[in-house]
Amino acid sequence: MIFIKLSRTACSVCLFTTAVIWGLAFVAQRVGADYMGTFTFNGVRFLLGAVSLIPVILILERGQSADNKLTLMTGIGGGVILFTASSLQQFGVVLTGSAGKAGFLTGLYTVLVPVLGIFLRRKTRILTWAGAVSAAIGLYLLSVPDMGSINTGDIALVIGAFFWAGHIIFIDWFANRIKAISFSMVQFFTCGLLSLICAFLFETVRLSDISAGIIPILYGGLLSVGVAYTLQCVGQKGVEPARAAIIFSLEALFAAVGGAVILGETMSLRGYAGCAFIFAGIIASQVTVKRKESLTSL
Numbered sequence: 001m002i003f004i005k006l007s008r009t010a011c012s013v014c015l016f017t018t019a020v021i022w023g024l025a026f027v028a029q030r031v032g033a034d035y036m037g038t039f040t041f042n043g044v045r046f047l048l049g050a051v052s053l054i055p056v057i058l059i060l061e062r063g064q065s066a067d068n069k070l071t072l073m074t075g076i077g078g079g080v081i082l083f084t085a086s087s088l089q090q091f092g093v094v095l096t097g098s099a100g101k102a103g104f105l106t107g108l109y110t111v112l113v114p115v116l117g118i119f120l121r122r123k124t125r126i127l128t129w130a131g132a133v134s135a136a137i138g139l140y141l142l143s144v145p146d147m148g149s150i151n152t153g154d155i156a157l158v159i160g161a162f163f164w165a166g167h168i169i170f171i172d173w174f175a176n177r178i179k180a181i182s183f184s185m186v187q188f189f190t191c192g193l194l195s196l197i198c199a200f201l202f203e204t205v206r207l208s209d210i211s212a213g214i215i216p217i218l219y220g221g222l223l224s225v226g227v228a229y230t231l232q233c234v235g236q237k238g239v240e241p242a243r244a245a246i247i248f249s250l251e252a253l254f255a256a257v258g259g260a261v262i263l264g265e266t267m268s269l270r271g272y273a274g275c276a277f278i279f280a281g282i283i284a285s286q287v288t289v290k291r292k293e294s295l296t297s298l
Helices: 008-032 038-052 054-060 068-096 099-106 109-119 126-143 152-174 180-202 207-212 214-235 241-248 250-262 269-297
Strands: none
Touching (some): 008 038, 038 054, 038 180, 038 207, 038 214, 068 099, 068 152, 068 180, 099 126, 099 152, 109 126, 109 152, 109 241, 126 241, 126 250, 126 269, 152 241, 180 214, 207 214, 241 250, 241 269, 250 269
């Protein structure tokens, strides 16, 4: 039951932890790409993440009151969105030829979430908007040395950003009516199966390659998928999607930190400035939470 009735602060911590794990997962994904294709890596890690949740579900969600049919259907829907977003991202990275540029264009979901929220009649506060813009500027400074020209890969990444934003909003719609961990398991199975189908169609799948890349697969499957995506679903029960998107923008910061510490990559002064803008966005979005809570207590 602790996964259902968490305080807003605890939910924010869940989302922050998710951003840390996802950021460091870029290191695992970069290493994993040396051993196998993208679809193979995603298929194995998502299925591994799904299997890892089975004992957790049996322990923590047994007897929990929720709509099982809705959980199943939304899990499949979430898995399709997740697969589509991941595929468009990889397609865009290959065609764009710049991981930094791809990171910024994907990170546009930070701004797209509150924009899409308008059409869904969700009220977004001015400081949340300011936080989203600040985070977007930070992502630009942190990730993009030169925007250059627009190509097909850029368009794919922008479309993918809409799907990442849609995934956050999709979870927000159903978070309080479904079993969070069961939902995560179903969407992982869906995304993993779709990825493996594409792997067998477009890549050469070899067990020897999977065995050689077992370390990044374990991180990507157990932590990035099994833990992080589940924490996302749990955390969004108490945090509105616009603020959740801003917290997730920290993913880029921790990707830079992981690259520097583990892979020996360096970060420029411009990159540190980007980190500062991202933190400013986090603070701006959380100020509205504190003010609301203070006014409520008066």
